[in-house]
Amino acid sequence: VRGxxxxxxxxxxxxxxxDQADSGLSISHQETRIRAYCEAHGLELIAxxxxxxxxxxxxxxxxxxxAEVLGMIAAxxxxxxxx
Structure with missing residues (x-):
C-alpha cells in the first residue's frame, strides 16, 4: 500500500x-491480549x-x-x- x-x-x-475456555486460553483472555497488542502497535481494532x-x-x-475474517480482508x- 503506497502513500x-x-x-x-x-x-x-x-x-x-x-477446558481451554476455562483456562488461561479463554476467549476473554485472548481478546484482552489482542486489544493490548493493537493498542501498543497503533492498530485500529475494528472487530x-x-x-x-x-x-x-x-x-x-x-x-x-x-470465513468472516477472510471476508473482511477481501473487502x-x-x-x-x-x-
Missing part, C-alpha cells in the same frame, strides 16, 4: 474445548471474531469466524489480523 498506512485490524480468537468449540484442524475458511475493511 497511506493501513492500520485497521481484526482480532481472531478460538478455543476448541470447554474481534470468535470461533468457540472449533478444532484447529478445521480449515480456516471453513470456520464461521474464519479491504481490515489490513491486519491479530490472533
Amino acid at each position: 497511506k498506512v493501513k492500520n485497521t485490524a481484526v482480532g481472531y480468537v478460538r478455543v476448541s474445548t470447554d 474481534v471474531v470468535s470461533d468457540e468449540g472449533v478444532s484447529a484442524g478445521k480449515p480456516f475458511a471453513d470456520r464461521r469466524g474464519g 479491504g475493511t481490515v489490513h491486519h489480523v491479530v490472533a
Whole structure:
C-alpha cells in the first residue's frame, strides 16, 4: 500500500474445548491480549471474531469466524489480523 498506512485490524480468537475456555486460553483472555497488542502497535481494532468449540484442524475458511475474517480482508475493511 503506497502513500497511506493501513492500520485497521481484526482480532481472531478460538478455543476448541470447554477446558481451554476455562483456562488461561479463554476467549476473554485472548481478546484482552489482542486489544493490548493493537493498542501498543497503533492498530485500529475494528472487530474481534470468535470461533468457540472449533478444532484447529478445521480449515480456516471453513470456520464461521474464519470465513468472516477472510471476508473482511477481501473487502479491504481490515489490513491486519491479530490472533
